[in-house]
Amino acid sequence: MTAYLLRRVAFGLVLLVVMSTITFFLVFSGTERVAANILGETASNADIAALTQKLGIDRPLLVQYGDWVGNAVQGDLGDAWTTTGSVTEILARRMPVTLSIVSTAILVMAVVSAILGIVAAVRGGWADGLIQVISIVGFAIPNFWLGLMLVVLFALNLQWLPATGYVSFTSSPSGWLAAVTLPVTALVLSGIASASQQVRGAVIDALNQDYVRTLKARGVNMRSILFRHALRNALPAALTVLSVQFVALLGGAAIIERVFAIPGLGELTVRSAVIGDVPVLMGVVVTMIIVVIVVNLLIDVMNAWANPKVRLQ
Known part of the structure; x- marks a missing residue:
């Protein structure tokens, strides 16, 4: 290991x-x-x-x-060209904002995708068909358009949630939840559509294995087969999908943060590219690469824990 x-x-x-x-x-x-x-x-x-x-x-x-x-290599990424302060300081202020939104989005995506994928694989029939239709529709809707529609409906018309801005969790948990609800919803819809289909396929493959038929023949309860055996074998494929979706969410955050005026890394990337602040843009790219590497490493560790074959390769 x-x-x-x-x-x-x-x-x-x-x-x-x-x-x-x-x-x-x-x-x-x-x-x-x-x-x-x-x-x-x-x-x-x-x-x-x-x-x-x-x-x-x-x-x-x-x-x-x-x-x-x-x-x-000493942690100094230089100074910004168009604003005061070092690149490291700017990134330190912006990164927690983006990570809080993306982490919340990936958590919501994991839970909802797992539920939809398992239900579609186990139930089949009309439930499977309905979930697949919903997934296709969700995948086809652009997240920036969905974000604008959510703002119009829930912020402008109903006035339930703020249209723009960000509140840190430490300042106000309720304010943070209200601020991230619409951005997270806009981010995860297409990801849920893709991830749920991958989970569905992985669970179906796991349920079609010979050991599952053996357990059924021995009279083992289907719930026990699903949660103690099939899901663990389907976990590596699901984790791989989530790692890919995490990278996609980081990219989608650049647009969503502009739509909701959230001061995160995504908004900083777009602004730095437009005004030509090259050191900041370079710092954002390096930070994103490090985050992706760390997340993929964690996924690899979880895969190795769930699948002994990975440790042997």
């Missing part, structure tokens, strides 16, 4: 280095006009040259990359 975990950690570190390197050269290779964009159209050539030198983007790209890596 230890060797397996060490291999996964090593793979994650390699992935972090490769992806951060590719991202750096992609975002920093197009900084020729950054100084002019920051200063505006009325800036003189001398002012643009001075700001370019101050930002350090007049140096060779390899030199910039070497400096960035040297600082990044």
